[in-house]
Amino acid sequence: MIARQPIVDAGHQIVGYELFNRSQASGDHTAASDVSLVFNALSHVGDEDLFGKLFLFVNCTHASLGGGHLDLVNPERVVLEIPAVDNASAQDIEHRLPILAQLRQRGFRLAFGQYVLEPAYALWRPLAAFVKLDLSLIPNSQLKEVVKAARRSTDAALIAEKVETAEQYDRVSSLGVQLFQGYWFAKPTLVKTRIVSPSQAHIIQLINLVRNQASTAEIEEVLKKDAGLAFNLLRLINSAGFGYAREVTSFRQAVMLLGLKKLFRWAALLLTATKSSDGQATIGNMAVVRGRLMELLAEQVMTPEDADNAFVSGIFSLLDVMLGVPMSQAVEMLTLPQSVMDVLVHQQGPYAPLLELASACELGDEDRFNSACQALQLSGQQANWAHLQALAWADQMVTQA
Structure with a gap:
């Protein structure tokens, strides 16, 4: 308070x-x-x-x-x-x-x-x-x-x-x-103030990477694997209190602009403010799987920039659930590309079929799955393989953390 x-x-x-x-x-x-x-x-x-x-x-x-x-x-x-x-x-x-x-x-x-x-x-x-x-x-x-x-x-x-x-x-x-x-x-x-709680293990991993002066790419990988961590970083660097003049929409850009010293201090403060929650961790893991799945699928049919945006769309696709507010209100707290906003709020745009396919995989809905594959011109085998890879990637992150 x-x-x-x-x-x-x-x-x-x-x-x-x-x-x-x-x-x-x-x-x-x-x-x-x-x-x-x-x-x-x-x-x-x-x-x-x-x-x-x-x-x-x-x-x-x-x-x-x-x-x-x-x-x-x-x-x-x-x-x-x-x-x-x-x-x-x-x-x-x-x-x-x-x-x-x-x-x-x-x-x-x-x-x-x-x-x-x-x-x-x-x-x-x-x-x-x-x-x-x-x-x-x-x-x-x-x-x-x-x-x-x-x-x-x-x-x-x-x-x-x-x-x-x-x-x-x-x-x-x-x-x-x-x-x-x-x-x-x-x-x-x-x-009433609230903080979206990322995994404490992921925060500790981020702190260790920063202390060891890891590369931007390594740090970006950790951010991509925790929706709460990613949300908090973009929220900070685009806040009026931080005072950066340009809009920051990518994790890599955020890491480079913040610098290792400030990133370490921010992560340490976030760790003290974070409380573990099994429910929040489950939702966060689901968001990570969505992001990775959408990224893998986009890499097959879209540009590298679209693949990055597809990942961002997936990892923030459950932001409304995490925050307990409508998605239209949740995305206003972040600075995101318009194409990402379109899919999160209106389920429209180039990433909408990817999010539809990710949802179908979670629910085991065969009709929605087949329809989404057709819209993306992907075979069911390609989609299933990408889903398995995304699940394995998310599980690996938990093990590493």
Whole structure:
């Protein structure tokens, strides 16, 4: 569960959202919960992209600021909310300055609470893109002086948070504050996030390949053998949070663009977020068999590019079952060639007979099987042989994993 609360400007237009992790019953804010929040936001399967086109404010602990999970997001879209240092000396505050400066250099915007106006935090102030003023902690009599101090000592935009009444809004806006957050505008709304769970064994195999600096082709083979793994990777690299400008539709392209370092970090995070499920594994295996069968059949009658698309069509043909949503909604979460979209959503296009044949093989439907073979101008022997090869290929993958 992720909660999202808007941050608005003086015209009440939303400029960003602050995310809160609501998955932990204890409510503890830890480095692990920071990583989980960002990863789940990136991999979220739902009706909307949590990142969208706005700023995303994410609360951080100092322990999480060096985490590799931050390599997976577009820094120009993310604002890291930096907490004060508990019971810290001037030396402790100065010790944390280099990592904050590095994050700012990488393109992340940093937000600090009003504590940054205290003398001990003077070194941090030049890094501030935002300073959040908590109205629940600032007496009305001191508000004007706090705003003046913030303007005098930083170049940051000011955000008044915990604005709960019209009087509070009028008072702080009259002082020139232009950004606001609080119950008077909107309470945090819960978003149920889900991740499509691939096989843990396949994730481990992928991690091992990456650690051994395997070839792109070897890594691509693992992705092709797990529908959940493939879905999550394409979901990540085409998400607004990742920030890649071009649409990525092939596994090979995704691997090359992501690079081994980021691929390793992503796989490690996915492993911690994945729960094993016998039902999900069965569906995933069926999807793999479909993909391989359709690829083998396409290689006999189509171009190599069509064979690749046939595989993608097969491995994502059960995506609606895996996600529990209609296929038309499921495919909107991925960037796929139009020919693949046509067969998945409308059962039309050049790959439709291949998917029909794969379905007939699963069901043992002789009439559908013969009809699909005729449409593809393939003999029953060719189709049966390809099906056996696909089953063996999928079984081999399970054994290797």
